[in-house]
Every structure is written in C-alpha cells, then in structure tokens.
Amino acid sequence: MTTVGSMAVRCLLFGRYAELLGTEAILLEVADAATVAEAVDCLRRTHANGLRLPERPLVAVNREHVAHECVLAPGDEMALLPPLAGG
Amino acid sequence: MSDVVTRGPIDVAGLLAEVRDHGRGATTVFLGSVRSGPDDGPVEAIDYSAYEVMVVEEFGRILAEAAERWPGTAYAVRHRVGRVPVGDPSIAVAASAPHRAEAFDGCRYVIAEAKRRLPVWKRELWLDGSAHWREG
Numbered sequence: 001m002t003t004v005g006s007m008a009v010r011c012l013l014f015g016r017y018a019e020l021l022g023t024e025a026i027l028l029e030v031a032d033a034a035t036v037a038e039a040v041d042c043l044r045r046t047h048a049n050g051l052r053l054p055e056r057p058l059v060a061v062n063r064e065h066v067a068h069e070c071v072l073a074p075g076d077e078m079a080l081l082p083p084l085a086g087g
Numbered sequence: 088m089s090d091v092v093t094r095g096p097i098d099v100a101g102l103l104a105e106v107r108d109h110g111r112g113a114t115t116v117f118l119g120s121v122r123s124g125p126d127d128g129p130v131e132a133i134d135y136s137a138y139e140v141m142v143v144e145e146f147g148r149i150l151a152e153a154a155e156r157w158p159g160t161a162y163a164v165r166h167r168v169g170r171v172p173v174g175d176p177s178i179a180v181a182a183s184a185p186h187r188a189e190a191f192d193g194c195r196y197v198i199a200e201a202k203r204r205l206p207v208w209k210r211e212l213w214l215d216g217s218a219h220w221r222e223g
Contacts, residue, residue, distance in 0.1 A: 014138055015208040016220050060206065063141040079138055079206070083222040086137070086166060086207030087119045087178045087198065 007032050007074040009039055015082040017057070020049045030072065036061065037068040039078060057081065090165075091146050092139045097165045097179045105163035106183040113190040114183040117198045118176040129214040132172045133221070138206035142166060149200045153182075153193045160184040160193045166207060177209075 011026045018024045026047065030039045036059050044050040058081040061070055072078065099116065106114060123130040150162045163181045171177045178201065182194035211219045 012138070014206065015136060015210075060138070060141055063138075063144045065204065079141070081138070081206050082208055082220075084202075084204070084206060085209045085222055086135075086142075086205035087202040 003029070005032055006030060007034070007072070009034075009072050010075075010077045011039070011043060012077065012079040014079065017053060017080050017082055020052050021047055022049075028078075034072050035068065036066060036070045036072065036078065039072060040068070040080070043080075053080065058084070092137060092142055093165050093167050094169045095167075097167055097176045099176075099179060099181075102163045102165060102179055102181040106161045106181045108161065108183060111159070111161060111183040111185055111190075113185065113187040114181065115187075115190045115194040116182075117178075117180045117194050119178040119198070120176045121171050121173045123173045128211065130173060130211050131214050132170050132212045133177065134170050134210045134212055134218070135166075135168045135177060136208050136210070137166065137168050139168070141206050145204050145206070146201065149197055149204065152200070153196050156196065157184065157189040157193045160189050162193065162197055164197065164201070166201070166205065168207070170212070 006029050009028045009030055011028045013021055013024050030042050044053050060079040061076055121133045146164050161183050165179045167177045180194050180197045182190050184190040209221050211221050
C-alpha cells in the first residue's frame with residue numbers, strides 16, 4: 001500500500017547491479033509523477049549498497065530505453081541496466 | 088519474435104531458412120562468437136544474461152528500422168544466453184535482399200544496433216574457475 005501523493009514503481013536490477021543490492025527486483029515507493037532521476041536517487045539512498053550504483057545508470061522503462069527526465073506512472077517497470085555487452 | 092533468445096546452440100541453417108525467398112537472391116550472415124585470443128585472457132566460456140523480454144522487443148524495433156531503411160530486405164536474429172563456450176556463436180544475424188548491397192548494409196546495421204541497444208551482459212568464465220563481468 002502506498003501513501004497519499006506517492007506511487008509504486010517496480011524496479012528491476014541486472015548483472016552486477018543485482019549483485020550489489022542482493023536482489024533482482026525492488027518495489028520502490030516514489031512521489032507521484034517522479035522522474036527516473038528521482039526514482040534512481042531514491043533507490044540509491046534507501047537501499048544497502050545503493051550508493052555504489054552510479055548516479056545516472058542506463059535505464060529502461062516498460063522495456064524501452066529512456067532519458068533520466070522521463071516521468072514515471074503508477075505500475076511502471078523501471079530497469080537499471082549495467083553497461084551493455086551484447087553480441 | 089519470441090524465439091530470438093535461445094539457451095542452446097544457434098541453429099544457423101534454421102536462421103537462413105527464415106530469410107530464404109526466391110525474390111531475394113542475396114543473403115548475408117553475421118556470427119559473433121566467444122573468443123579467447125592473446126588479448127582476451129584465459130577465457131573458457133562466457134555466461135550471458137539478459138533482460139529477455141526487452142531483448143525481444145528491442146530486436147523487433149531494430150528489425151523494423153532496418154526493413155524501413157532498406158525496403159525489400161528480410162532478417163532473422165538470435166541471441167544466446169547462459170553459458171557459451173569459446174568458439175560458439177552468441178549472436179547471429181541473417182539478412183536477405185534482392186541484391187547484395189542491401190543485404191550487407193542491413194546486416195551491418197542490425198548487428199551494430201544490437202550491440203549498442205540490447206540489454207545483455209556477459210561474465211567471462213576463466214580457466215582458473217574465476218568469473219569476471221565484462222563491459223562493452
């Protein structure tokens with residue numbers, strides 16, 4: 001349950017980010033209409049080892065690459081992506 | 088597009104069959120394989136992990152861009168995840184077109200964008216049993 005004026009965003013972690021925080025998924029409570037930047041900041045400040053995450057990691061929202069200015073909506077799936085290494 | 092992520096060896100013949108058409112006489116294939124050269128360290132295999140649902144969607148976007156940019160081309164792609172031994176392909180792109188210029192150009196575009204945009208990560212597995220995240 002979220003408090004008034006806040007919303008829940010599901011945050012996925014991969015690769016070494018998941019190792020750092022010891023989990024692959026976190027339900028993050030952020031302010032209504034929070035940006036990706038604000039959500040990342042909240043994650044970094046509120047979780048053990050969070051400050052070891054970069055301030056501006058690559059981020060996808062609902063499976064699309066986005067900028068940190070992207071505004072989140074309730075129920076969004078935000079993923080923090082370590083530097084990509086496909087291929 | 089749901090089978091673009093695979094856990095087993097990539098079936099290159101199957102990939103070629105997907106793009107085969109009598110109207111497209113030129114076919115190119117790119118295979119990116121796990122290497123262990125003099126500059127790579129004692130790599131035995133690479134363990135690939137991925138945000139798989141996004142890999143499928145992002146590959147879909149990339150192929151749609153390529154098809155729009157080079158009308159008449161067709162593509163098939165695979166990315167392998169899990170443990171991939173040295174020498175095995177981890178990614179494959181097949182492209183076909185009526186003529187070779189578009190087949191080469193489209194294939195090159197797809198692999199370049201795949202490396203730039205796909206949410207895939209790799210951890211090198213060394214002969215001494217250690218594992219090392221590798222970026223880029």
